[in-house]
Amino acid sequence: MSEIEPTEQTQTKTDAGSAQPLQTTSGESEEQLHEEWIDYRFDGETKLAVETLDVHYGDDHALKDVSMEIPEKSVTALIGPSGCGKSTYLRCLNRMNDRIKSARVDGSVQLDGEEIYQDGVDLVELRKRVGMVFQSPNPFPKSIRENISYGPRKHGDIDTSLLARLSGRSDEEAEERLVKRSLKQAALWDEVNERLDDNALGLSGGQQQRLCIARALATDPEVLLMDEPASALDPIATSKIEELIHELSREYTVVIVTHNMQQAERISDQTAVFLTGGKLVEYGDTDQIFESPRSQRVEDYINGKFG
Amino acid sequence: MSFITTLIKRGRSRLREVARRQGRRARDFVDETESEALAVVTVVALSLVAALVGFLLVSALTVVPLATFVVATVYGWFRHQEVTARVLTLTTTVSTLLILGLIIVFIFLESIPIVRYESATVFGVTVPGLRLFVETRWDAVSDPVRFSMVPMIHGTVMVTLIATAVAAPLGVSAALFLSEIAPAPVREVVKPGVEILAGIPSIVYGFIGFTILSPWASDQFRLNGQGTYLFVGIVVGLMALPTVVSVAEDALSSVPESIKSGSLAVGTTDWQTMTSITLPAAFSGVSAAVLLGVGRAIGETMAATVMLKGVPRLTDPLYNVFYGQETLTSIIARNYGDADGLQMDALFIAGVILFVTVLFISIGSQYIEWRMRRQFGGDV
Amino acid sequence: MAGATRSTLANQETSGTDLAAAAAIGLSTILFVLSVASLAEQLSITGSISGVPTVTLLGGLLVLLGGTVASFGVSSRLGYVETNADHSAGLIAAVAAGIPWFLIGGGFASETLGLGAVAGLAVGVLIGGTAFAATAFPREDVGSTVPIGALSIVTGLVFLTSVLGPEWVWDLGWEQTASLTAEFVIPVLTLLNAMYAGWAAAKAYGGFGARGRHVGAYVLVYLNALSIVAFLFVLVAFTVVRGIPGLLTGAEFGWGVGPGTTVGVGGFGFTLSLPFSVPFVMNGVALMNDFQGVLPAIVGTIWLVVGAVLFAVPLGIGAAIFLTEYAEQGPFTQVVEIATNGLWSTPSIVFGLFGFAFLIPRFGNSKSLLAGMLTLGFMLLPLVLITSREAMISVPDEYRDASAALGVSKWQTIQSVVLPAALPGVVTGVILGVGRIAGETAPILLTMAGGTFVPGSQTADVIGGFEFIASPPFVTNPELLQATSALPYQLFALITAGVGLGENVANPEEFRWATALILLVVVLSFYAVGIATRYYFRRKLSYE
């Protein structure tokens, strides 16, 4: 069922740059002025299409009427002040919000044209395809090796159990290769290759962060959601991760939250700016957002005038 | 038990320092407190100690210091509330510890004669109480009078094993259900249900076991008479179940949500997350829960008393679960009435065995939980 | 295989093959219910259901169930059914399948063929090992269905061919004789097979693979939770149904039938009567009574609880305050914590022994209400201490700091900030603890309880019992110092009294059940109040 509705295809092919005010509900007139909805069009196929997404935590309206389409095989940066709903938005894309009891999600998110908020969606399948690196590192209390191979093992792609060894189809080598590749990609291999069997909780914060990146890569998702993946990293590790993200964007769709403007500018193809109150204020090519934002507030935010 | 040794070591190394600090604190306390308040506090403390001594000595005059204590406390409460409150709470703490101490002292003291009586000589060395554990004969009437604990230990072990086989898997599964699986409305029904299960008095379980289960089992298995370890074990297991459920549930829900979501986010089923992440991470807490359940099963009295035969002997063969003779708890409840002298002391030695075993289990489970808290650091 | 469905997120619609798996689950449910019914003697093994002998019916259903499960697995392997089967069913499934086959093989060789224990073990290992291998090594769809399906089929055939008929008995040949009979073995085998096959069918329903195992495990976990709730329900309902007749013996409803009290108002005296009379809870036992009752035991229980609470609650809360607010957190508090937890797990009978050795000699060398109160108080104390401490520790330090910053003294801070915030936890803990001790029998057995039947005239009247005397200790209360009864003890005494009961009460069986019911009602009402209090406080807190 990978067909994409024809209307959508034509929609994505329409020319970029035609700004349309879609949202006309905002309260104060000043805000209305600045928060013009930017209906951004890009080249290439849509991977994720988000439409009129609203998230409530209890009575708290955390995300308001967000619509955006994310192109495949590219890097999309989400920026915005703390508490504006970036993580919330990211969690909507692989339905991790389902875990939060008070959270209520309305609206639509389509992955390759298929609605992920319909009944009967297999969350396991969805999350295999849409991987996630969390804002704070959350390694499993297991060895480094087990952390990396956890996903593939559970998916049945790697099997090194006693039974598998007995029947001679143990994938120990494949596991070794996978662990090495993922750790190298996440720029962690050199630091931990001597102690793959140590508990991951013994790693430093930055190392844990990279371990979680490696863990997400090991399951080979189509979309990778990264919530501030470099927040605890030194400049060298950061640049390696940025390189990695750049590499990944040839094959994968990457959505990354960052508080670092330069980083967003360096690595992303398009940028979405959320501002306080859970609104998507502007979305467009990264160059355009950083050089000539349409909204005054976005410009202020980017230039560090408010946050 | 490293945490005990750590405790002891830390305690020993810091003992002097603590003593010095306490000394200083006591001096400060004396210096800072008004002399009248000090006097009141002293009267409170002294009269309480006197009352205690009087009570221990079974003196009818105990009431005098007790009255002094009450009067001094009431006076202190109105005049020097701050100090009195502090001393009163300290008093209550000391009393609590004292009760534990008294329990130990009294049940141990009462059991000394029987330990003497049941001494046995091995290789020329007299080992007090050895015969309690190497012979199997319990006979309080005909010569030679013997009070072996072996049959009762056997019974307690049988009952506890069966009970654990019931309570552990069902309890852990129910805990998983409550903490990870059940939708909120279902949990709101099941959780109080489990608590109520804990509240049903053991004598009611025993009564139903006695009137329904025992005759039924006797009929089904063509037994001579009534009372089987099998069904006592099952009933006791059901009684220990709520303990296992509630402690294990606490342990499971204290596993940080972040690693559970971390597992789900790589595309695993809820069940895989439970078995591969949550259960291993909560392993120590869950085993503490099972241990506590075992402790409850060992100490369960009334159901065993009314359902068992009450004849202290080993079953034949030893694994014959269809006959239920006597456990450490039931022998006490059954025989206290017509026991005196040595037999009564023998009941106390059964109490000592129970007390020590369960205390060790309790300390063991606390140790496990302590380790778990350390593992997760501040996360729990 | 994994990845085959990669292009779609949503589950496929229910297909005919899913229906087959669902039917198998339904079939296991029916067998489960039938076997539970026959264990509960609601269904006779020797009888028949709508013309078909029960054993034959069970056997037929088992064969059908096994066949469905196994053929589902095979058709998945042959590709007729689309599933996500893994390479292997896994170690747990293999062990689970190996064990029954080991028992069958061993039992068959050693008992049926009479080859003896060693040969039985060998054959058992062989057959069990084969089942293990047949589960572990083929692909998951075959491995998790065929050995288990075959188990059901074999069991069913054993029933159908009357190898194990309704009259089957196996004397275990032990010194203390015991036999396994068909009445027991047939339902139990059916039950186990139903659960095994239901588990396999649930895995098949989930399409094997990770999702299949998820569904399989959830079926078992839900079954367990459901059974616990059902067990509770049956237990309570059973006691109620059996207890009601005894409880209502001689009960009357209507104006003026109840026991009356004379109230005097300004010279006029008139009698107030309750509009109902339930002798079972309003009478004691006396020769003259038309209907006997357990009033002294009810009153005894109430006084016991009151005494224990008066003793334990101030002590426990005080100690908790000292340990959390005054004492320095360190080795001392840790040792106290270990000690209180140890005290809390100490078996109740040990408290009884302690009370017997410590209290009885100090209260005139006889069992007494006061000794019972204190013994139960000792039991309640650690619980009060633990729950109060937990509640106080969970009061955030900011509250204390805020109060201290205002220059409020420590005790006032505790009084006005810590205690109110900790109150919900303490109250709930105390009520639940009271429910627990109210039902305790063992400690009062040794310290308080007197005869089986306590005359109504001996109903404890603690308040009216205080007397002043000239010699120390100057004040006594004979009511406190005499043995009385309590509900749990009363029930125990009724159980052990055996046949002698008939002389005192008309219908001993009803009398016992009614006592059990009253006890259950008293104890569970404490629990109900405790749980309700917790909900009340929780809701109040979440709205604040």
Ligand SMILES: Nc1ncnc2c1ncn2[C@@H]1O[C@H](COP(=O)(O)OP(=O)(O)OP(=O)(O)O)[C@@H](O)[C@H]1O
């Ligand atoms: N689990 C939750 N329960 C209730 N409210 C929540 C929850 N998670 C987030 N919120 C609220 O939703 C809003 C958006 O939070 P979110 O975590 O998405 O912000 P963010 O943009 O990621 O911030 P940051 O940059 O600090 O990570 C905040 O006001 C927050 O208080």
Ligand SMILES: [Mg+2]
């Ligand atoms: Mg965030």
